[in-house]
Amino acid sequence: MQVRVGILTAPHIDFIQYEKTFVLKHVRIGIGFHWDRLEDQEFAGTLEIIHNPDGTETAVNIIDMEDYLCSVISSEMSADSPLELLKAHAVISRSWLIRAVGHTDHVGYDVCADDHCQRYEGLRRMKDRAVQAVQETQGQVLTYAGEVCDCRYHKCCGGRTERFSTCWEDIDLPYLQSVECPYCGEADSRQSLNDYDQETTDYHDWQVTYTQQELHDILLEKTGIDFGDIVAITPLRRGASGRIYELKIVGTRATKILSKELTIRRAFSRTCLYSSWFDIHSTPSSLHFIGHGWGHGVGLCQIGAAEMAKRGCTYQHILSFYYPNTQLKQV
Ligand SMILES: [Zn+2]
Ligand SMILES: [Zn+2]
Numbered sequence: 001m002q003v004r005v006g007i008l009t010a011p012h013i014d015f016i017q018y019e020k021t022f023v024l025k026h027v028r029i030g031i032g033f034h035w036d037r038l039e040d041q042e043f044a045g046t047l048e049i050i051h052n053p054d055g056t057e058t059a060v061n062i063i064d065m066e067d068y069l070c071s072v073i074s075s076e077m078s079a080d081s082p083l084e085l086l087k088a089h090a091v092i093s094r095s096w097l098i099r100a101v102g103h104t105d106h107v108g109y110d111v112c113a114d115d116h117c118q119r120y121e122g123l124r125r126m127k128d129r130a131v132q133a134v135q136e137t138q139g140q141v142l143t144y145a146g147e148v149c150d151c152r153y154h155k156c157c158g159g160r161t162e163r164f165s166t167c168w169e170d171i172d173l174p175y176l177q178s179v180e181c182p183y184c185g186e187a188d189s190r191q192s193l194n195d196y197d198q199e200t201t202d203y204h205d206w207q208v209t210y211t212q213q214e215l216h217d218i219l220l221e222k223t224g225i226d227f228g229d230i231v232a233i234t235p236l237r238r239g240a241s242g243r244i245y246e247l248k249i250v251g252t253r254a255t256k257i258l259s260k261e262l263t264i265r266r267a268f269s270r271t272c273l274y275s276s277w278f279d280i281h282s283t284p285s286s287l288h289f290i291g292h293g294w295g296h297g298v299g300l301c302q303i304g305a306a307e308m309a310k311r312g313c314t315y316q317h318i319l320s321f322y323y324p325n326t327q328l329k330q331v
Pocket of ligand 1: 104111112113114116117118
C-alpha cells in the first residue's frame with residue numbers, strides 16, 4: 001500500500017533532489033505547539049508538487065506504508081528506545097493510518113506529516129531498530145470486533161488516560177477507555193523521547209502562571225473575545241482523567257463557555273497548554289495553572305509505554321494495557 005503524505009505548503013517549495021532521496025528545506029513541525037520550529041528533512045520515495053489555486057505549492061511524498069511507518073515511529077519517539085515500545089508504536093501507527101486514509105480533511109494527500117495526523121519527519125531520525133520494529137510487526141494491526149481500531153496516542157497521560165469523547169465526537173469506543181497508568185510518573189523515561197521533545201522536562205506535572213493582563217491578552221488573541229478583567233474561570237465538566245472538556249470564562253466584559261480539550265488548551269496559551277487537566281488558583285494579580293500530563297490523554301501513553309518496555313513488558317502486553325479487549329491481527 002502506498003501512502004500520500006502532505007509535508008509542506010509554502011509559496012514556493014525549496015528542495016534538493018539526490019539520487020535516491022530528496023531534501024525539503026524549512027519544513028515547519030509542531031505547528032501551533034510549544035515545539036513549533038523549522039527543519040530541513042530528507043525523504044525516500046517520490047516527491048510530487050501540487051500547485052494550489054491560491055498560488056502556493058504543497059510537497060507530497062508518495063511512499064510505501066511500511067517505509068512511512070519506520071519514519072513515523074522514529075519521529076514520534078527516539079529510535080534508540082526499547083524495541084518493544086517501537087513495536088507497539090508500529091502496530092498503532094499502522095492501525096491509525098489504515099483507519100485514517102480517506103477519512104481526513106486533507107485534500108490532495110492522505111495524511112499530513114505533522115502532529116495533526118502522525119509525525120513523519122523523514123530519514124534523519126531513523127535507526128536500524130525502528131526498521132526492525134516495523135519488520136517484526138509487519139502487517140499487524142489492532143482490532144476490536146473484527147474492525148481495525150482507531151489507535152489514538154499521546155505523550156504522557158499524567159496518571160490516567162482519557163476517553164475519546166472528551167476530545168472529539170461525543171461517542172466512546174470500547175477500547176479507548178480510561179485506564180490508570182502508574183508508568184509515566186514513576187521513572188524518568190525521557191530518553192525514549194526524540195531529540196526536541198527532550199527539551200520538555202515537566203510533562204507529568206506542570207505549572208503556568210499569568211498576570212491578569214497576560215491572560216486577558218492571550219484570550220483576546222486566541223478566542224477573539226475581549227473579556228475585560230477575568231472574574232472567574234470555572235471548569236464545568238471533566239473527563240475520566242480530570243481533563244476539562246467544558247469550561248466557563250466570566251470577565252467584566254464577556255462570558256463564554258469553551259468545549260473540548262484542544263479548544264481549551266489553545267485558549268489559555270500563546271501556543272497550547274500541555275493538557276486540559278488543570279486546576280486554577282487565582283490571586284488578585286495572577287492566575288496559576290497547576291496541571292498534569294502532555295497531550296489529549298486518549299489511548300497509548302508514549303512515556304508510560306516506554307517505561308513498560310524498559311521493565312520488560314512485551315509489545316502485546318503494552319497494547320492490551322492501553323487498548324483493553326483488542327486483538328492483534330495480520331492484514
Ligand atoms: Zn493531518
Ligand atoms: Zn501515562
